[in-house]
Amino acid sequence: MIKRIFLALVLALVSLSFAFARADFDSLYSAGKLNLAGAEGAPAVIPGPEKAPGVIEVIKTLPLLDLMAERTVSSKELTVGATVFLASVVLDDDWEVYFQLKQKGSSANPGVWKETAFKEGVTYKFAGGEVQIIEKDGVINVTGPGAGAETSTAELFDLLYAKSTSIECGGLVTYAVIRNFTPLTGNEGTITLRMGSDGLYYYSLTPDAQVAGYPRWLSAVNGVLYGLKATDTDLVFVSKVIPPDAKPLVQMERVIKF
Structure with a gap:
């Protein structure tokens, strides 16, 4: 009888110890404190959030x-006789492209035309004289006393983009x-x-x-x-x-x- 009581007590203690061990194991696993079968835990450093939408x-x-100063650098210098001009393109309020010509270093208003006006030719008067502007086969020629000069709308856009x-x-x-x-x-x-x-x-x-x-x-x-x-x-x-x-x-x- 005493042996039977002793064996029952031993079995009860073993079962109780196993239950506590299982409970402790389950709590650790559920808390993510154990890595099993090569599973990775939480990273040591958590990446910061990306930029917030709408900010x-x-x-x-x-x-x-x-x-504004760059406009001089990105213009094409045209020398006609003894006068140096700056040629460039500008846009009107409707985004239409205009050819602009002004005497370098002058504060006078520039001459401005749509390129279609050059088919028939135009005259630009400035302090010291005048020049004629005419376009043929995509080339804009500016002529006056002495040697003339030429450019094109394509060249002027190339200068704007590059400079x-x-x-x-x-x-x-x-x-x-x-x-x-x-x-x-x-x-x-x-x-x-x-x-x-x-x-x-x-x-x-x-x-x-x-x-x-x-x-x-x-x-x-x-x-x-x-x-x-x-x-x-x-x-x-x-x-x-x-x-x-x-x-x-x-x-x-x-x-x-x-």
Whole structure:
């Protein structure tokens, strides 16, 4: 009888110990403190959150005065006789392309024409004389006393793209940034010019008045919007992660073919 009681007590103690061990094992496993069969626990360093959708961040700030000064650098110098002129292109409020010519170093207003006017020829009068401008087979000739000079709309766009400040968006799109004063109305704005994979130039015009408070979005690259806004002194390029289910509107562009 005593042996039977002793064996029963031993079996009870063994069962109780196993139950406690199982309970402790289960609690450790459920808490994720054990790694079984090569399973990994939580990482030592938890990555920070990605940029929050909808938050506008500044990419680059460009002083307006610097962009205005670049207009001289990106123009084509044309020497006619003893006079040096600067030729360039500008856009009107409807994004139409105009040819612009001014005497280098002069504060006088430039001459501005649509290229179609050169088919018949025009005369530009300046302090010290006048020159004739005519276009034939895509070449714009400027002639006057002494030797003349020539250029083309294609060359002027090439200069704008090559010699203006550029901004890169998402590593895929690069814009040349060009200050613009519309002929006739004199409205200030910014031309953004890019070259497409087809080798053609695509451009848009953003008036300062339209982006004084909120950006205009130029493009969407890999889920991120890129755009610009203007202050009294600077042009500010910004980006924003596109929120889920959002349908962003980006600026339309126009292509130019020579």
